Amino acid sequence: MVHGSMYxxxxxxxxxxxxxxxxxxxxxxxxxxxxxxxxSFYNQEWIKYGDAAKxxxxxxxxxxxxxxxxxxxxxxxxxxxxxxMFRIWRNNFFMDVRNSLLExxxxxxxxxxxxxxxxxxxxxxxxxSFVSLGNDDMATGxxxxxxxxxxxxKPFIEGSRQYYQAESERVLKEGxxxxxxxxxxxxxxxxxDRAEMYLHESSLREFGDALNKVLIGKQRSNLISExxxxxxxxxxxxxxxxxxxxxxxxxxxxxEPLREVFRDFVKEAGLEAVKKVCGDKEAAESVANRSRLFVxxxxxxxxxxxxxxxxxxxxxxxxxxxxxxxxxxFINTNDMCxxxxxxxxxxxxxxxxxxxxxxNANARVAGDAGASTEDNLEKQLAQVICVYRYLNNLDVFQxxxxxxxxxxxxxxxxxxxxxxxxxxxxxxxxxxxDFTYRLSRMFSDITVSKDMSEKFKESMREAGASSYEFDVKxxxxxxxxxxxxxxxxxxxxxxxxxxxxxxxFYDKQHSGRRFNWLWQYSKADIKMxxxxxxxxxxxxxxTFTVTTxxxxxxxxxxxxxxxxxxxxxxxxxTLTFDQIATATELDRSIVLSELELFCKARLLNSSESNQATxxxxxxxxxxYKSKRLRTNFAAAxxxxxxxxxxxxxxxxxxxxxxxxxxxxxxxxKARKQLTHRELIQATIDNIKLFxxxxxxxxxxxxxxxxxxxxxxxxxxxxxxxYLA
Amino acid sequence: xxxxxxxxTSKKTSKSKMVAGNELQKWFNENQEHKDGRAVIMPxxxxxxxxxxxxxxxxIEPMVLLWQLNGVELGTVxxxxxxxxxxxxxxxxxxxxxxxxxxxxxxxxxxxxxxxxFYRKMFDYLRQDKQKSITAExxxxxxxxxxxxxxxxxxxxxxxxxxxxxxxxxxRDQWQSLLALSRNLxxxxxxxxxxxxxxxxxxxxxxxxxx
Numbered sequence: 001m002v003h004g005s006m007y008x009x010x011x012x013x014x015x016x017x018x019x020x021x022x023x024x025x026x027x028x029x030x031x032x033x034x035x036x037x038x039x040s041f042y043n044q045e046w047i048k049y050g051d052a053a054k055x056x057x058x059x060x061x062x063x064x065x066x067x068x069x070x071x072x073x074x075x076x077x078x079x080x081x082x083x084x085m086f087r088i089w090r091n092n093f094f095m096d097v098r099n100s101l102l103e104x105x106x107x108x109x110x111x112x113x114x115x116x117x118x119x120x121x122x123x124x125x126x127x128x129s130f131v132s133l134g135n136d137d138m139a140t141g142x143x144x145x146x147x148x149x150x151x152x153x154k155p156f157i158e159g160s161r162q163y164y165q166a167e168s169e170r171v172l173k174e175g176x177x178x179x180x181x182x183x184x185x186x187x188x189x190x191x192x193d194r195a196e197m198y199l200h201e202s203s204l205r206e207f208g209d210a211l212n213k214v215l216i217g218k219q220r221s222n223l224i225s226e227x228x229x230x231x232x233x234x235x236x237x238x239x240x241x242x243x244x245x246x247x248x249x250x251x252x253x254x255x256e257p258l259r260e261v262f263r264d265f266v267k268e269a270g271l272e273a274v275k276k277v278c279g280d281k282e283a284a285e286s287v288a289n290r291s292r293l294f295v296x297x298x299x300x301x302x303x304x305x306x307x308x309x310x311x312x313x314x315x316x317x318x319x320x321x322x323x324x325x326x327x328x329x330f331i332n333t334n335d336m337c338x339x340x341x342x343x344x345x346x347x348x349x350x351x352x353x354x355x356x357x358x359x360n361a362n363a364r365v366a367g368d369a370g371a372s373t374e375d376n377l378e379k380q381l382a383q384v385i386c387v388y389r390y391l392n393n394l395d396v397f398q399x400x401x402x403x404x405x406x407x408x409x410x411x412x413x414x415x416x417x418x419x420x421x422x423x424x425x426x427x428x429x430x431x432x433x434d435f436t437y438r439l440s441r442m443f444s445d446i447t448v449s450k451d452m453s454e455k456f457k458e459s460m461r462e463a464g465a466s467s468y469e470f471d472v473k474x475x476x477x478x479x480x481x482x483x484x485x486x487x488x489x490x491x492x493x494x495x496x497x498x499x500x501x502x503x504x505f506y507d508k509q510h511s512g513r514r515f516n517w518l519w520q521y522s523k524a525d526i527k528m529x530x531x532x533x534x535x536x537x538x539x540x541x542x543t544f545t546v547t548t549x550x551x552x553x554x555x556x557x558x559x560x561x562x563x564x565x566x567x568x569x570x571x572x573x574t575l576t577f578d579q580i581a582t583a584t585e586l587d588r589s590i591v592l593s594e595l596e597l598f599c600k601a602r603l604l605n606s607s608e609s610n611q612a613t614x615x616x617x618x619x620x621x622x623x624y625k626s627k628r629l630r631t632n633f634a635a636a637x638x639x640x641x642x643x644x645x646x647x648x649x650x651x652x653x654x655x656x657x658x659x660x661x662x663x664x665x666x667x668x669k670a671r672k673q674l675t676h677r678e679l680i681q682a683t684i685d686n687i688k689l690f691x692x693x694x695x696x697x698x699x700x701x702x703x704x705x706x707x708x709x710x711x712x713x714x715x716x717x718x719x720x721x722y723l724a
Numbered sequence: 725x726x727x728x729x730x731x732x733t734s735k736k737t738s739k740s741k742m743v744a745g746n747e748l749q750k751w752f753n754e755n756q757e758h759k760d761g762r763a764v765i766m767p768x769x770x771x772x773x774x775x776x777x778x779x780x781x782x783x784i785e786p787m788v789l790l791w792q793l794n795g796v797e798l799g800t801v802x803x804x805x806x807x808x809x810x811x812x813x814x815x816x817x818x819x820x821x822x823x824x825x826x827x828x829x830x831x832x833x834x835x836x837x838x839x840x841x842f843y844r845k846m847f848d849y850l851r852q853d854k855q856k857s858i859t860a861e862x863x864x865x866x867x868x869x870x871x872x873x874x875x876x877x878x879x880x881x882x883x884x885x886x887x888x889x890x891x892x893x894x895x896r897d898q899w900q901s902l903l904a905l906s907r908n909l910x911x912x913x914x915x916x917x918x919x920x921x922x923x924x925x926x927x928x929x930x931x932x933x934x935x
Binding site for chain 2: 706718
C-alpha cells in the first residue's frame, strides 16, 4: 500500500502541473482579445475545458476512488479530479482574466442598454461559468456561489447602479417627471426581462431592488407628489404607472403614502359632491329630489374611484380599503346629513321608495338608453345596495324601509312585484334573513288577503248582498309598522253591515282573531250626483277617491240619509260642525281639516264666507263643477311628516337601547366578568347594525345593574360581573 | 347612674346576668313595643334614646347609632340587633354608648373603610318598601348630614336640587359610585372621563358642574 500511495501522489501532482501549464498558455493567448472577442474566446475555452475535465475525471476514476478517497479520509488537502480541474482553471486563468472579462461584460451591457444590438448570450455563458466555479475552497455549503457573488454580481450591480444614476439624472434634466416615469417604467420592464435571461435566479431580486432604489426610491417624494394632480385630472394611465412603480418599493414605503392621499382625496371629492347637492335648486324642491340627487352624487364619486381602483390600481387591497374608508366617511358624515331626519340611511330608503313606488317615473335616474325598464330598475336597486353597504345606521335604513314598504303595499303602489322581490333578495344577501324575514311576512299577508277578498266577494254575490266592491287586507299586527287610528269613527251605515259580514266570514276560517280596523289607511271610491250639475257629469256623476273619514263626513250629506236640519231643502241637509263631529265621532281637529279640504274644493259650502270653522254650518254645493270627472281627495291628505319623523326617531332609539342591552347580556353571559373598557369594546364590536355611542352603552349598563343582570365588583368598581 | 357605671366596669361573669342588670337593657325594656311578636324600639322610642344621649336629630349621630344597633329600618331597632350592637361596642350604659357613637363619627375621618360600610348601609335605610332605588329627595336630605365638608357631595346635592324635575331617584349603583367619585375627583374635575366606569348620571353631573 505504501507503494500505491507514492504513485498516487506522483500521478496527482503531475496531472496538476501539466494542466496548469496548459492553462497558463491559454491565459497568455487570451491577452490578444478584448471586449466581445474576449468573451467569445473565454466561452470557447470554457466549453472545451469542461469536456476535457469530464473525460479526465473518468480516466482517473481509479485514483479518485482509492488514493484520493484515502487522502481525504485522512484530512489531507486533496480533491477529486473534476474539482481539481476547475481549481486549476480558476487559479491559472480565471483569476488572471476576470477583470478584463467584467469590463467586457459591462461594455456589452452598456451597448444593449443604450439601444444597440449586441449578443446577450455571450454574457449569459460567462455568467454561467462564474456560477459553476463555485467558491474558493470548493467546499459545498452556504457560500457555494461565492465566485459568482463577489467577482460578478456585486461589481455588476454597482456598475448598473452607476449607469442608471447618471441616466436618470440626464432624463430628469431633459424632461418632466411624467416623462421620467414612462422612461423608468419601460427601462425596468426591459431590465426585468433581460435579467431573467442572464442572471442566476437567486440574484434577480437583489438586482431588481438595486435598480428600484436608484430609479424610483431616489424620486419617491417627487413621484408621490404627482399622485394628487393625476387624481384630479383622472389620468388613469399615469396613475397605473405610478402605482406600479411605487409598488416596487414595497407596501410600507411605496403604497402606504398613496393610500393616505387616495383616502383623503376621495373623501374630499365626496364631501364636495354632496355640498353641491345641498345648494341645488332641484334638490330643495322635494324630499324625493333631494334623496335622488344625494344618492346619485354618492354613487358618482364611488363609481369614479372604484373605476380608477380597478383600471389603474388593479384592485389593490390596501387602496381598496382606503376607498371604502373614504366612502364610509363621506356617505355618513357630510353637509347634507346634519339631523336624524336627513340621515344618509333615511335619504337612501327614501330614494329606494321613489324607485319602487308607482308614479315616480320622472323622479328616477335616467337609465341606459335602450335598456328595458326592468333592467334599469335592477341596476338602480343594485346601486342602492352599494350605498347601503357603507351606511353607519343600517337599523335606520331598515326601519324606514319597512315603513315605506308597508305604505306601498297597503296603498297598492308598488311599481312591480319583481322590483320588490329583487330588492329583498339583495338585502338578504347583504344583511341576512333576520331583517328580510319580516318583509317576507308582509308580502305573504298581502297575497293571502287578495285571495280572501276574492272569496268574500264571491260569497257576497252568492248571497246577493253586495252593492259595492269591498277589498280587505288582513295584516298580522307583529309584522307591520302600522298603528291603530288615533280617533274614533262611526262608520256610515252602508259600510257597517259589510264589515259585520266580513268578520263573520273571516271568523269561520280563523276563529278567535281580533280585528283592529285601520281606517286611516282605508280608501273608498264613491260616485256623487249633484242636483244642479249639467253636462256629462249630470248623468255619469263625479267619481271621488276618499279616505274613510272623508266618506263618513260626505255620506252625512246624502239627501236621504241626513240626520239633521233642512232635510228637504234642494241642497240636502244643512249641518253644523258639532252635528258632523257627533255623527262621525271623529276628532274635531280631523273634522275641521277635512271640511277645509271640501270647502276649498267647492264640494261643500260653509255659512262663514266658505271658511271651515267650528261655528259654521255646512251644505252640499249642489252646483259642484269640475273639469275632471275623477278627483282624488284621499291623496290630498299628506301624512304629517314631522310627526312621522319624530316617531321614527323614537322607535330607533328604543330599538337601539334594546339591542345594546341584549348584546351586553350576551357578552357577559359568555365572559362572566369584564372590565368597563373591555365591555364597551366588546359591545361596539358585537353590534353591526349601527355604531353605538359610549354614553348609550353606559346607560344600558346602568339599566342592567338596576335590573340585576350585572353587578359591579365590591373592590374593583371597574369590573362588572354577570348575575345568572 | 353610679350603679350602672359600676356594673359596666365589673368583670363579665355571665352574659345574661350582666345584660339583665345593665342600664341600657332597662331602657330597652321600658321603651320597647311589640311588632309581629318581636320586641322592637319604634321611631318614637328611638328619638327618645337620641334625646337621652343628647344627639341632635338632624346630625349624623342618630344615623350612626341606628347602624351600630343594627337597625332594621329608619328609627327601628330589634332586640337582637340591639344586644349584638351593644356587645360589639362593649358598652352597657348611656354615657358609654354616647362615647362609642361619637368615637365612631370621629373614626370616620381616618378610617375610610369604616365610613364606606356605614355609607353603603345608609342606602338600605333610605329605601322605602324595599324598592330598588331611593328618592332623590331623601338623598338631598341625608347626604349633607352624613358627608359634611365633602365638596363632591355638596356639589352633587346642588345638582340634584337643580334637576329635581328630571332626576327623581338614585340607584344603589349611583349611590355607591358617588362615594368612589368623591374620593377620586380633582377639584377642577379635569380627571373625570366619560369613558370610565361611571354611571351616566355622573356625566351629566360633571357637565353641569363645569358649565
